[in-house]
Amino acid sequence: MRHPNPLCIALSAVSLFVFSACSKSSLTEPQESAQSALSSAKQVTAASTTPVGTVIYTSNGYKLTFTNNAGGFDDATRQKFVDMYFSIYPTLLNRFYTGATKQVTFVIDPNYNGVAYTSGTTVTYSAAWMANHPQDVDVLTHEVMHVVQAYTGGTPGWLTEGIADYVRYKYGVNNGPAGWSLPAWSSSQSYTDAYRVTARFLVWLERHVRATIVDDLNTALRNKTYSGNTWNQLTGKSVDQLWTDYSNNPAL
Numbered sequence: 499m500r501h502p503n504p505l506c507i508a509l510s511a512v513s514l515f516v517f518s519a520c521s522k523s524s525l526t527e528p529q530e531s532a533q534s535a536l537s538s539a540k541q542v543t544a545a546s547t548t549p550v551g552t553v554i555y556t557s558n559g560y561k562l563t564f565t566n567n568a569g570g571f572d573d574a575t576r577q578k579f580v581d582m583y584f585s586i587y588p589t590l591l592n593r594f595y596t597g598a599t600k601q602v603t604f605v606i607d608p609n610y611n612g613v614a615y616t617s618g619t620t621v622t623y624s625a626a627w628m629a630n631h632p633q634d635v636d637v638l639t640h641e642v643m644h645v646v647q648a649y650t651g652g653t654p655g656w657l658t659e660g661i662a663d664y665v666r667y668k669y670g671v672n673n674g675p676a677g678w679s680l681p682a683w684s685s686s687q688s689y690t691d692a693y694r695v696t697a698r699f700l701v702w703l704e705r706h707v708r709a710t711i712v713d714d715l716n717t718a719l720r721n722k723t724y725s726g727n728t729w730n731q732l733t734g735k736s737v738d739q740l741w742t743d744y745s746n747n748p749a750l
């Protein structure tokens with residue numbers, strides 16, 4: 499998934515800072531090699547950290563404004579986030595909404611105690627969560643889908659979140675090491691449980707009922723044509739009937 503290198507092209511207004519930040523990332527490995535060759539046994543291999551501040555990356559018409567407000571944020575995570583943005587976000591935009599913005603902002607927040615959240619075109623990540631769960635980088639995959647969704651109100655949250663976790667399942671790059679997977683069906687579940695439960699239902703529908711179901715639901719949600727009847731229009735059955743079918747034979 500790693501891009502060959504600097505995805506970042508300095509914008510003139512901030513050229514020095516951007517250029518130095520991008521150069522730094524490209525030199526990370528040689529620097530570390532040189533350090534370890536010179537280091538004594540006593541030296542601990544400290545992970546490099548991302549400077550506090552804003553860096554702007556651009557590539558192929560896409561822009562990422564990365565604002566790190568957390569001292570000590572792991573620079574490997576920053577690099578992963580940048581690489582993932584430029585590989586996954588365009589994929590989602592091309593599949594789900596070609597009119598979505600190509601200018602996204604990431605904020606690393608040292609004071610946010612959740613995991614991550616998206617507001618408009620800005621995704622905020624908990625610095626503490628990423629420090630404690632460094633494998634969980636597909637939080638990004640879920641959140642940037644919210645940017646692509648760009649639904650404007652009146653949409654059921656369970657379905658919005660279910661689609662975002664469907665996307666994490668389909669396009670995630672590190673779900674296994676992160677310990678993230680879709681939960682097996684159980685009788686205590688409902689399709690309105692959102693997140694992974696709804697995501698697995700969508701995967702099942704895609705494989706057994708209608709291959710374009712997620713695309714179609716996404717379009718209806720954005721166009722504000724979604725209603726309970728949308729399921730009938732797309733599949734000939736109500737969502738409750740579909741859930742019953744799923745419950746009777748939930749294998750993917």
Ligand SMILES: [Zn+2]
Nearest residue numbers: 640644659662
């Ligand atoms: Zn979400």
